[in-house]
Amino acid sequence: MQTIESIIRNLLSENVSIWGIANMENTPSHPYPELKRAIVFGLALNREVIRNLDSGPHQAYIDECNMANEKLTSIGMELEKKLQQMDYRAISMTASTSDINEKKLEAEFPHKTTATKSGLGWVGKCDLLVTKEFGSALRLNTVFTDAHLKAGNPMEKSLCGTCSNCIDNCPVNAPTGKQWDPSVHRDEIIDIQRCYGECQRASKKINFDHPLCGRCIIACPWTQKYVCEV
Template identity: 30%
Template sequence: MLDEWLDEFSRNLGADYYGVADITNAGDFIFQQGKINVEQYPRAISIGILLLNTIVDDLPRRSEHSVAVNYHHTYNIVNLQLDLIASRLARSIQKQGYTALPVPASERYDDEMICAVFSHKLAANLAGLGWIGKSCLLITPENGPRVRWTTILTNVPLTPTGKPMKNLCGDCRKCVDICPVKAFTGSNFKEDEDRDVRYDARKCELYLENLEKQEKLPVCGLCIYNCPFGK
């Protein structure tokens, strides 16, 4: 069965998470963000790889050059691994006679909106792999936000693996309170609200740009570090 084969294939390539989402109901949002027509790609395969705890747990010391270098290197390597897995899966799907579009794990599409061509966390959320937290990151119940994601859009008639999980953030504000630029408002995710209600992406952007101006590596990630589900 193609569902089981793709799951096993992705895990053999190094994926820690695999899920399938029916994205047809989110078609308007997806098209608005990246001009992707979900009629061509009604399914999204979500792939996740865990970040190493030893790297994430050092983030409070990110001002130390060695810590910043380690995190920056790990971040880039994991993104590369995700892109390679997505490419392999997409090629395999094509050989089966279907269409597949691997979306880069980390590639900006719109500088004004500060977003990618497609939301990986949307796919993971709709696939039942977690919920979107106050940090606007995908929170998994097992590892919190300590996961990097990529997506393969496809027309393979795969069976969705789940539905969006209940938001378990509750009254927790650990990601909100630790943010050095107060980019988060503390509001819980609502699918009918703009991201700006919860998160000012420009504050993060300026913070990282300022680090670069100081000839430092642009590393933060404290919202990933401080999430209780990750710890």
């Protein structure tokens, strides 16, 4: 009989680029505090699509993000179902950013929280998750559960060091340069109003109705390492 660990491993290793498990105890923003574990997983975006983000978003980038979002949401629903069939509680989020609170300009619960808590990466100076494997060129989803799974070691500090690429390449100087750690609030890292305004302008140029930019993604050396791999 398969264990819950082997079921999760088999499903995710065959369908996603990266995944981990986070211990969510004592997480203030946790929407389901009775569910103590989070399974977070991501899909790396196409290298060629990301290479062409230097001058801002384009249709291929939108299509790639939409495709990744749909696949991650589908995987989340499948994982939720498998956990429930084994009598565990499980709630899948979605990979879409449509749940953003337009007053606070933040998601109900950011996937990067589960990603840093599982050890997949850290939050960069542009306020995006950064991973050693893919930089910021990936989309994420999360499934919360009460299954007692072994969690990864959380990231406790940024690995950005003195790098300022995302700051230098931001058209509106939204990143403040503040280095992330789990105690640092988002507003210390980035001027989210400036960032959002630029995302709106960039999307308007290509007649897309959802704010997005992407320049800080390709500016990151960790993303560059990924897109330049042969």
